[in-house]
């Protein structure tokens with residue numbers, strides 16, 4: 446396994462050491478980390494770039510801001526939260542990772558994640574594929590008509606958009622209507638058979654939020670708020686997040 450060599454010494458800023466303090470449980474301090482390695486053992490990013498969550502936390506605690514900002518490892522964390530779940534001290538390492546991502550100049554953050562976030566900001570769909578509300582409506586109605594005709598047992602199935610007063614507000618992986626529209630149908634069938642009263646929103650139907658992974662607070666908030674506002678305006682009671 447490739448190892449990252451950490452050299453100590455010299456005068457250092459300690460931005461991330463402060464961030465580490467913020468993520469510790471109330472009243473906690475860094476000595477609470479038992480260096481038990483439970484976080485690293487289940488982390489899908491362990492070993493990548495010669496790092497793991499425990500080592501990363503130690504780097505922050507030692508004030509190694511330059512090294513922390515220089516590694517691509519932060520972009521390999523999936524934000525799965527597994528490390529918090531197993532940490533006996535409940536140390537929020539993904540929050541620290543997020544803070545480091547946000548400290549990168551936006552134009553230097555990974556192109557794929559940045560591009561998907563920017564696509565989601567193009568219109569009210571908030572779709573990482575950039576699909577417009579009109580295109581989404583066209584595809585949903587087209588696929589629904591096709592299945593109703595081909596499968597008479599689902600002739601009464603619905604896939605509503607902006608149905609006021611529906612109980613469930615459902616979002617949708619936006620790759621499906623664009624590249625694999627048939628993949629939307631199994632969930633429609635389940636909801637139909639369950640007798641669920643649901644709707645998509647024409648605004649905020651894109652379920653993924655790459656702006657969160659990008660560490661872009663303002664864009665993350667915009668996307669989440671667009672979907673939440675639409676659900677609220679329609680009077681839905683439950684937000685069903687499929688992503």
Ligand code: SF4
Pocket residue numbers: 477478479480481482483484485498499502528531532533534535536
């Ligand atoms: S699981 Fe928690 S206590 Fe154990 S090494 Fe990781 S951060 Fe430290």
Ligand code: SF4
Pocket residue numbers: 484487488489490491498521522523524525526527528529538539542
């Ligand atoms: S949230 Fe990040 S650091 Fe924690 S286990 Fe998942 S990938 Fe690893």
